[in-house]
Amino acid sequence: MSVYQHFRKDEHAFVDQVMEWKETAIEQYRSKLTDFLDPRQQYIVQSLVGQNDEVAVSFYGGYKEAERKRCLIYPHYVEPVTEDYDIALYELLYPTKFVQIEHREILGALMNVGLKREKFGDILNSAERFQIVLAKEVAEFVSWNLKSVGKARVSLQVVPIEESISVTKEYSYLHITASSLRLDTIVAEVYKLSRSKVKPMIENGYIKVNWKVIEDPSFSLQIKDVLSVRGKGRCEIVSNEGQTKKNKFRLSVAFPK
Template sequence: MLDKEEQLLKKRISELAEHCYQRDIRSYTDFLTLNEQTIFHSMKRTLPPVTWLMNGGYETAERKIVCFLPSYEDETADLPISILKAVPASPRFSQDLTHRDYLGAIMNLGIERNCIGDILMNENGCFIFCMEKMAGFLADELKMVRHTPVVCCPVTQAEEVAPNFETVSGSVASPRLDSVVALVFKTSRSKALPYIEGEKVFIDGRLCISPGQQLKGGEIVSVRGLGKFLYTGALNETKKGRLFVSAEKYR
């Protein structure tokens, strides 16, 4: 992120936190990228003493908002995030639509990218996480993705929403970041290294540039250009002293 953009983001976050603290009312950001979340984590100790939540609408979301809470709300407060389900109107005649197709169609409606969170693909269509203020417009206006008519409507049952995973397992000398990234994405440690040193790897939304970082079970690793996975941990140790580990790679 450019220095000017970073300073503007820090100023915005500081103003939102101060607004919540001084007026005791809720304030929140739009969806933050992984880089932006790292910036928030770097400055949160300098903010006024208010309770905050970071959430993207589901447990393992990548894009998330930061919500500053007034004194009368706690961490169970509902967040201003809506979930929409978009599916082809006639699946039999639908094109093979991708994440990029749905995102492109949304952007063509004039919606800012930071108003849209994750888009989760499934076998029928996708789930779209968005700022609550945009949900009605998006549901009314998203009618076509590429050349395929689609139907877009709110989802009230959050449990419907779940990412698809592919289980990946294998042996590593240790749960080092570079070793596990290489295993999950079927590459070598030397080829995984440029992603880490190039500031393209995030663990639970925080930038990590240390190849030797030891992963812990339950951490979510995002690698720009490759994908994302949930590291589930070591299953056992092989006779040669290597660890047999497992991860759930997002499809």
């Protein structure tokens, strides 16, 4: 039985990467630290490595409720500590009395300095304060090069990881039944839209799966996929609770409040 049958074709390269990480940890008796992973990638790693007798896996994104996390695959005799995840936390300094900035502008600014998305984690926010979770290996580069966000001049100040902005994430849950796991079917069910309306939304790039625009209505969704629908917010496919007698899928979906 092939391991690939449990994952989408476009995930096979990542599956191969995870298997390499696992073999490295087993054969070289050393830990392997990954970049920041989204929830679906974390699920894949847990599925492939989590039950192994020789190595264990853990995730950390700088704070308890983190969405994007670095993964550590390590021999069972190792006891990971926070420092093993090589995470740096920076506070964004800017003239709060004169300008306002938004999460999406910070995200765009980080990408514009040449930073790959997998090199930084969540962007934390409380009122006018923003913090950025970074991989330590790129933290100094970002500190030197990130000089503006939107119309605001900014600078970065390193802060201890234990001083991260307190974020308590709350979710509401929806239980649905769907005839298939097709993207257009699930979006229509979750957001109470007709499939005839959903199809052009997908084809026009209004819907993302795991932060990537998907323009194929027949794209098949999986557990831990994060959906983002322009103008309607986002949700996560939390679990597949089996099928009904009419072979419909029972799914649990979470919405951040």
